[in-house]
Amino acid sequence: MIAGTARLPDHPERLWPNPEPKRSYDVVIVGAGGHGLATAYHLAKEQGVRDVAVLEKGWLAGGNMARNTTIIRSNYLWDESARIYEHALELWEGLEEDLGYPILFSQRGVLNLAHSLQDVREGVRRVNANRLNGVDAEWLDPAGVKEVCPIIDVSADVRHPVLGATFQPRAGIAKHDYVAWGYARAAAATGVDLIQDCEVTGFLRDGDRITGVRTARGDIAAGRVGLAAAGHTSVLADTLGLRLPLQSHPLQALVSELLEPVHPTVVMSNAVHVYVSQAHKGELVLGAGIDSYNGYGQRGSFHVIERQMAAALELFPVFAGAHVLRTWAGVVDVSPDASPILGRTPFTGLYVNCGWGTGGFKATPAVGRCFAHTIAHDEPHPLNAPFGLERFFTGALVDEHGAAAVAH
Structure with a gap:
């Protein structure tokens, strides 16, 4: 849903x-x-x-x-990270009741795509590590990816073929x-x-x-x-x-115009560097990688947005006709x-x-x-x-x- x-x-x-x-x-x-x-x-x-x-x-x-x-997940590699993020996910699952206020928490799952043999090795490693920490995690082959997200292109003859993905079913988004x-x-x-x-x-x-x-x-x-x-x-x-x-960098994102519900999960890809979900109202929400320069301005470089949209079309050709509604940036603080x-x-x-x-x-x-x-x-x-x-x-x-x- x-x-x-x-x-x-x-x-x-x-x-x-x-x-x-x-x-x-x-x-x-x-x-x-x-x-x-x-x-x-x-x-x-x-x-x-x-x-x-x-x-x-x-x-x-x-x-x-x-x-x-607004992406919520707990499928981190190391024990220390998995524990705190999994605790957060457990709290997310009861947060609406705890606060007595709607937060529109939607556990639609998160796919992390693999596009190379190294991605596959790292993905399988993470799934095993997650399971040892009690985090729900699955490894999906391309057919399994297609089943979870039918609109994704899993063709073998594209520049970045989808070789599989990790999948956390309990992950999702909130408002x-x-x-x-x-x-x-x-x-x-x-x-x-x-x-x-x-x-x-x-x-x-x-x-x-x-x-x-x-x-x-x-x-x-x-x-x-x-x-x-x-x-x-x-x-x-x-x-x-x-x-x-710490180093602080701008981090950009964008949303499309309102669309019919077509994207049932959250898809992330390191290789093409984009992550895509569909918000409750219907707009696509696309995130990019951080801008390389340090700064505190809540804006970013145009070429990052350009590459972000190109990456999204690599995975989702069906969105070729969508229009960008607005873009923005936050300021992220990154430790060593x-x-x-x-x-x-x-x-x-x-x-x-x-x-x-x-x-x-x-x-x-x-x-x-x-x-x-x-x-x-x-x-x-x-x-x-x-x-x-x-x-x-x-x-x-x-x-x-x-x-x-x-x-x-």
């Missing part, structure tokens, strides 16, 4: 108040995207910390949360705006303040202890501060002389091992959640739970313990470049 029936949500302006910031909070979260909102929700719900503010320089969920392609609004509504109901138009420009500190934040609306004291500002987390950390091992950084910093009372690259949306529920635990207890949750900043000193990296070869 591509389009499901669900109660339409109320207008977002009615879902949470817009309070003035107080002068102090127990916890301040910087960034009101999915991760920041989910963290505040779990701080209140599970950790009993309700004196919380989430600060956003623009409008709530107006950054990467509104600029991603990103509804996810953000659901978390915001639930967090605000517990007493969390959601403060928009409140850019954080620096920190208050007492030696190596962070005591609050400086904002465009005045200083705000805080017992603890969590950074969840994606690519701009490193910019804020730089004001403390804390250099995070293509895995997130989630944990404490050398500054007492300061915690970071960053480095998710192109995989942040799918991790949202697990990030909220793990980051809330880390902030509340000043120690990592077992699921995010492998992703601490210290791994770049010890060398215990979690190298997921295979999973990040195409934006995901």
Whole structure:
């Protein structure tokens, strides 16, 4: 099913108040995207910390949360990654009931295509690793790929023939705006303040202890501060002389005009570098690889879009007559091992959640739970313990470049 029936949500302006910031909070979260909102929700719900503010320089969920392609999956290679993403997927499966709000979570499955013998070897390896970690995964031959997605071209005489694919049936997509609004509504109901138009420009500190934040609306004291500002987390950390091992890049995507339901799953390909799904309303959603240059502009290079559309037509000739409706870009923060950084910093009372690259949306529920635990207890949750900043000193990296070869 591509389009499901669900109660339409109320207008977002009615879902949470817009309070003035107080002068102090127990916890301040910087960034009101999915991760920041989910963290505040779990701080209140599970950790009993309700004196919380989430600060956003623009409008709530107006950054990467509104600029991603909403793919949700957990079929990562390494144990550490598979565990946190699988926990996220389990939470996704009950999130609508938990929040009491529709998120249009559609478990239509995700295909990762193989176009070479090396792709096949890597795909089979990942399927076996996934199964060992309790993640649903299958290896499909070309006929099986065609059965799951009838409109894909599996001809043998094309430039990039489909030799097979990994398939995760429980994977899928959700409506990103509804996810953000659901978390915001639930967090605000517990007493969390959601403060928009409140850019954080620096920190208050007492030696190596962070005591609050400086904002465009005045200083705000805080017992603890969590950074969840994606690519701009490193910019804020730089004001403390804390250099995070991150590079930020634009990541582009586009949508087509509305079409009849024809694309029943999510298809990803590293070789032709595109991933395609069909949204609930009917538009095709296409993602590309990251632009190679570093930057914070929410735009990208035309040649990336051009190659992205060419790649889509390699796989789906049926879309040759579709028209592009709009394009956009987010800002992704990429770490050296293509895995997130989630944990404490050398500054007492300061915690970071960053480095998710192109995989942040799918991790949202697990990030909220793990980051809330880390902030509340000043120690990592077992699921995010492998992703601490210290791994770049010890060398215990979690190298997921295979999973990040195409934006995901």
